[in-house]
Amino acid sequence: MKKAVFPGSFDPVTVGHMDLIKRAATMFDEVVIGVLRNTTKQPLCSVEERVALLERLVADIPGVRVAAFDGLLIDFLRQNKACAVIRGLRTAADFEYELPIAQTNRHLEPEADTVFLATAPEHSYISSSGVKEILQFGGEITGLVPPEVEDFLHRLDRGSQE
Numbered sequence: 001m002k003k004a005v006f007p008g009s010f011d012p013v014t015v016g017h018m019d020l021i022k023r024a025a026t027m028f029d030e031v032v033i034g035v036l037r038n039t040t041k042q043p044l045c046s047v048e049e050r051v052a053l054l055e056r057l058v059a060d061i062p063g064v065r066v067a068a069f070d071g072l073l074i075d076f077l078r079q080n081k082a083c084a085v086i087r088g089l090r091t092a093a094d095f096e097y098e099l100p101i102a103q104t105n106r107h108l109e110p111e112a113d114t115v116f117l118a119t120a121p122e123h124s125y126i127s128s129s130g131v132k133e134i135l136q137f138g139g140e141i142t143g144l145v146p147p148e149v150e151d152f153l154h155r156l157d158r159g160s161q162e
């Protein structure tokens, strides 16, 4: 059984993330979405909120589940008996950032590989940080995040308080 982890902050989850999750689910028997708990950045959504949102969004995707993690990604991978890490690449800058991380993870766990998925071109400009900034200044996030996430963020209304 081929299992992968798809780690990230998902603060918030975007339509780009969802596309990657759906595509990864067709490539592996199981995909565990790992929501990073300890982040140095002040998150917009708590880890419990991010996990709950993702659980709703992946409920209809067979073979996908969601878990929070902290510490080393490679330990999360081992705990889940996964053989691969999934990461999306939007731009060459993403690749330059991701490659040494993938190589560090491979150093820590030579059995683990990172699988890079090219982000769909129509999503290549979308980022969680961009969504947060738009929200902070009261802009429109329709189309950047799934409708459920948009509803949640509007109800949360934390972005405009910062």
Ligand code: PNS
Pocket (backbone or CB within 6 Å): 007, 008, 009, 010, 036, 071, 072, 073, 074, 101, 104, 105
């Ligand atoms: O969505 P993000 O914020 O780009 O995700 C980053 C993430 C969670 C993949 C990365 O921060 C991570 O793997 N953190 C765990 C710490 C770790 O394993 N570091 C060692 C590799 S250099």
